[in-house]
Amino acid sequence: MKISARAVLALIFAGLLLTPYLVRRFGRPPGARAASGQVDALAQYGFRLTESAQAAGLAFVHQAPTLDARLAHIMPQVASMGAAVSVVDVDRDGRPDLYVTNSGAGSRNRLFRNRGDGTFEDVAGRLGVADLNHPETGASMGAVWGDYDNDGFDDLFLYRWGRPEIFHNDRGQGFTPVATAGLPAWANINTAVWLDADRDGLLDLFAGGYYAESVNLWKLADTRMMPESFEYATNGGRKYLFRNLGGGRFEEVSGPAGLASRRWALAAVAADLRGSGYPDLFVANDYGVSELFANDRGRFREIGRDTGVGYAPKSGMNASVGDVLNQGRLAIYVSNISEEGILLQGNNLWVPSGPAGGPLRYENLARAMGVDLGGWSFGAQFADLNNDGFLDLYLVNGYVSASRQESYWYDFSKIAGGHQAVIGDARNWPAMGTRSLAGYQQKKVWISDGAGRFLDVAQMVGATDRYDGRAVAVADLSDRGVLDVIVANQRGPLLLYRNEVAPDRAWVAFDLEGGCRPERAAAPCTNRSAIGAQVTVFWNGQQQLQEVSGGSGFCAQNQRRLHFGLGAGATVEKAVVRWPSGKVQELARPAPNRVHKLEEPR
Amino acid sequence: MTTGTMTAPRRMPFDHRYLAPALITCVLVAGQLSFGFLESWSRTFLAIATAILVELLVGRVLYGRWPHLASAYISGISVGILVRSPAFWPYALCSAISIVSKYVLRVEGRHIWNPTNFGVVAMLVLAPDAVAGLSVQWGNTLLPMVIVWIFGTVILWMVGRIHITLVYVASFVLFAALRALLTGHPFLSEVAPITGPMYQLFIFFMITDPKTTVGPTWAQSIVAFLVAAVEAVFRLLEFVHAPFYALFLVGPIANLIEIALKKRTAARPAAH
Numbered sequence A: 001m002k003i004s005a006r007a008v009l010a011l012i013f014a015g016l017l018l019t020p021y022l023v024r025r026f027g028r029p030p031g032a033r034a035a036s037g038q039v040d041a042l043a044q045y046g047f048r049l050t051e052s053a054q055a056a057g058l059a060f061v062h063q064a065p066t067l068d069a070r071l072a073h074i075m076p077q078v079a080s081m082g083a084a085v086s087v088v089d090v091d092r093d094g095r096p097d098l099y100v101t102n103s104g105a106g107s108r109n110r111l112f113r114n115r116g117d118g119t120f121e122d123v124a125g126r127l128g129v130a131d132l133n134h135p136e137t138g139a140s141m142g143a144v145w146g147d148y149d150n151d152g153f154d155d156l157f158l159y160r161w162g163r164p165e166i167f168h169n170d171r172g173q174g175f176t177p178v179a180t181a182g183l184p185a186w187a188n189i190n191t192a193v194w195l196d197a198d199r200d201g202l203l204d205l206f207a208g209g210y211y212a213e214s215v216n217l218w219k220l221a222d223t224r225m226m227p228e229s230f231e232y233a234t235n236g237g238r239k240y241l242f243r244n245l246g247g248g249r250f251e252e253v254s255g256p257a258g259l260a261s262r263r264w265a266l267a268a269v270a271a272d273l274r275g276s277g278y279p280d281l282f283v284a285n286d287y288g289v290s291e292l293f294a295n296d297r298g299r300f301r302e303i304g305r306d307t308g309v310g311y312a313p314k315s316g317m318n319a320s321v322g323d324v325l326n327q328g329r330l331a332i333y334v335s336n337i338s339e340e341g342i343l344l345q346g347n348n349l350w351v352p353s354g355p356a357g358g359p360l361r362y363e364n365l366a367r368a369m370g371v372d373l374g375g376w377s378f379g380a381q382f383a384d385l386n387n388d389g390f391l392d393l394y395l396v397n398g399y400v401s402a403s404r405q406e407s408y409w410y411d412f413s414k415i416a417g418g419h420q421a422v423i424g425d426a427r428n429w430p431a432m433g434t435r436s437l438a439g440y441q442q443k444k445v446w447i448s449d450g451a452g453r454f455l456d457v458a459q460m461v462g463a464t465d466r467y468d469g470r471a472v473a474v475a476d477l478s479d480r481g482v483l484d485v486i487v488a489n490q491r492g493p494l495l496l497y498r499n500e501v502a503p504d505r506a507w508v509a510f511d512l513e514g515g516c517r518p519e520r521a522a523a524p525c526t527n528r529s530a531i532g533a534q535v536t537v538f539w540n541g542q543q544q545l546q547e548v549s550g551g552s553g554f555c556a557q558n559q560r561r562l563h564f565g566l567g568a569g570a571t572v573e574k575a576v577v578r579w580p581s582g583k584v585q586e587l588a589r590p591a592p593n594r595v596h597k598l599e600e601p602r
Numbered sequence B: 001m002t003t004g005t006m007t008a009p010r011r012m013p014f015d016h017r018y019l020a021p022a023l024i025t026c027v028l029v030a031g032q033l034s035f036g037f038l039e040s041w042s043r044t045f046l047a048i049a050t051a052i053l054v055e056l057l058v059g060r061v062l063y064g065r066w067p068h069l070a071s072a073y074i075s076g077i078s079v080g081i082l083v084r085s086p087a088f089w090p091y092a093l094c095s096a097i098s099i100v101s102k103y104v105l106r107v108e109g110r111h112i113w114n115p116t117n118f119g120v121v122a123m124l125v126l127a128p129d130a131v132a133g134l135s136v137q138w139g140n141t142l143l144p145m146v147i148v149w150i151f152g153t154v155i156l157w158m159v160g161r162i163h164i165t166l167v168y169v170a171s172f173v174l175f176a177a178l179r180a181l182l183t184g185h186p187f188l189s190e191v192a193p194i195t196g197p198m199y200q201l202f203i204f205f206m207i208t209d210p211k212t213t214v215g216p217t218w219a220q221s222i223v224a225f226l227v228a229a230v231e232a233v234f235r236l237l238e239f240v241h242a243p244f245y246a247l248f249l250v251g252p253i254a255n256l257i258e259i260a261l262k263k264r265t266a267a268r269p270a271a272h
Helices: A003-027 A041-045 A069-078 A409-416 B016-035 B041-063 B070-082 B089-104 B115-126 B142-158 B162-183 B187-195 B197-206 B217-236 B242-271
Strands: A047-051 A084-088 A097-101 A110-114 A120-122 A138-146 A155-162 A165-169 A175-177 A187-195 A204-209 A239-246 A249-252 A264-271 A280-286 A291-296 A299-302 A320-322 A331-334 A348-353 A361-364 A377-383 A392-397 A444-448 A454-456 A468-475 A484-490 A495-501 A506-513 A534-539 A542-547 A562-567 A572-578 A584-588 A595-599
Touching: A003 B041, A003 B089, A003 B115, A041 A047, A084 A138, A084 A468, A084 A484, A097 A138, A097 A484, A138 A187, A155 A204, A187 A280, A204 A264, A264 A320, A320 A377, A377 A484, A392 A468, A392 A484, A409 B187, A506 A534, A506 A572, A534 A562, A542 A562, A584 A595, B016 B070, B016 B142, B016 B197, B041 B070, B041 B089, B070 B089, B070 B115, B070 B197, B089 B115, B115 B242, B142 B162, B142 B197, B162 B187, B162 B197, B162 B217, B187 B197, B197 B242, B217 B242
Parallel strands: A187 A264, A377 A468, A506 A595
Antiparallel strands: A047 A495, A084 A097, A097 A110, A110 A120, A138 A155, A155 A165, A155 A187, A165 A175, A187 A204, A204 A239, A239 A249, A264 A280, A280 A291, A291 A299, A320 A331, A331 A348, A348 A361, A377 A392, A392 A444, A444 A454, A468 A484, A484 A495, A506 A562, A534 A542, A534 A572, A572 A584
């Protein structure tokens, strides 16, 4: 080899070694790095968030469950879920209320009723939905709301590691457990959504198990209850589809409906992803691939691999949908785990590819759009936080925040790579002690630039907490035309980030009510909660699609009102409503900066 | 991964250099079809294509002849399996660093680092924000391991290097027991890593690379033991990618010692 050639090659080699630095320096979009307070977030990003839970009377700190003593050595990571938040107008006073779950034995869930003056009062005890965490019934993991009997008041489905229950909303004055619901006596459920799977005007219920339903985490038969694999586990909880028969009766039909799976479900979202009129079901699974169930007239068919989402197993912990490119099609966001140099799964943003109306295919654009790395990610929601006409993304993260000096990552990595006989038995897991695992992480508030890139501005706009975030929900809590953010933290306080948006930004919102009534449930009509209804707003030469959801994110449910930011100087051309009944309603030139209350036409 | 050609003490009716590429291709295809264990086909193809392209380019320019591509092919596949990143560029870069290191980092005409080991360690150290190592893939079930063990054992036996693997495994288990004693953690949790798929690649192909291991059988066994020993130290210090770092340190030191000894031996007659 010539010496000169070798010298050139050495230079090239040095350049190669330098490349990671150059990519870091120039390859990623400039992040918002200045310290909070140095930048006028309102002027620069169009909004700012102010944490105001205490001022609003939302005094709540989540308590984790204490499970079987044989799990004591790894208790922080096993008992790492249960903080949930869902938004509901429980008494139909037009103001969104908040339901928050707790998980410690004897701890109380909260129903924070919105007083309308910026403050909340806890009415859970008075209404009978507080004292719901006991050893014999298990620990609350989350709640979703839907008007299963079309009486105008949203009912509560509370899912636990334990006994799931439906509570009938007695006109906002109290709740009555629905004894006729026919739910299982015990199931370790970590996700649920209301959906009208068969479009009969009655809300059905999907629930996804995490641990196998045979496992009682407070009285373990043995310690072989952990996932058999970190990425291919199929020894989790079963899935349930409770078909609403009317009269407060439900029939479990997951088998015949094609929802047989024993992956470890952590999040689900139902939405009409194929334009069929029926809600499809996306399930984000921990320890494995996600599943996408296409709804063929009430029967489901798993199409994860066909659509591209069923490869590359990760640790799915969130499922939320949003029209991120304003193309009238819903993308799906799945959160996973990313830790520098250790485990870089990257979150997934599944964006529909190919022509509309063609076979459904997704492409993961999380990296390209800048929303892939979010730490140990949990709940996320799409929302136009700055009313600029493009959906932003709020993500919480952090698994176990304990000692700031000691990390459990090494121990976690050595057991996670082990054979199923090792990883599947809790006895083999190293003791966690006071170690943190992906703790004290910075949250992500990614704002869209409208051109397919997101920029993290969390620290700039005021989302500066470092709690172990689990559930995120968004709602316009004070009817101001802006979306506030509510965050439920594991072993941490409930947070309310009040949003302030630049005044020149316009918006429009829609409160939908389906046409079904208790005495008129015969199709075609839409469930009264309007879950599954889609609204597309056309303005300034663009469009955005949103769908009323019966639960999304991680253990969360947003306000059912659909909120569209429009940007400055907007003129709305029209809004098109597709009701699950099949009816299509068009509103010409709906006025901006107001909430349009729409009832399904007869 | 074995990125050099294997010496073949046993007579074979075919070019032994195709053994390892054939095996690792089977592993790749079977793993992806059965478990979908790759980040994506495209990333792995990118790694393979880059490795081959760089090998062709550098080999042709520097030596004026087209190099045999088995080594680059294995390096590319290894990178495609061992590197985990949501981005594309780390796959290309890791392959390029691996191949170029083979030509740049040479002593007495011999490259002293296992190229893939060097590339992976470089990426883990220089780009931790973009790269992680293979952690958990292949389903954590027994079948893929059994298949790799059978084929790996047969191939290593054929090329006379199975003793390296066996010494390393025995040493790892010994040190796992020692670590369990020292840390108080369950013995199985210390043994757990070697039951994972990454180690099957590491013990069958990477530490046995003929081009970057020392010559005598007894010395190979000592080096294997030392890799396990240094890895144990890294593990006690809680380095997640301990085996890569251990080989990164022990491998070249052993090679340098051997080169120095050979040089001294060669110099002796001239002194008389």
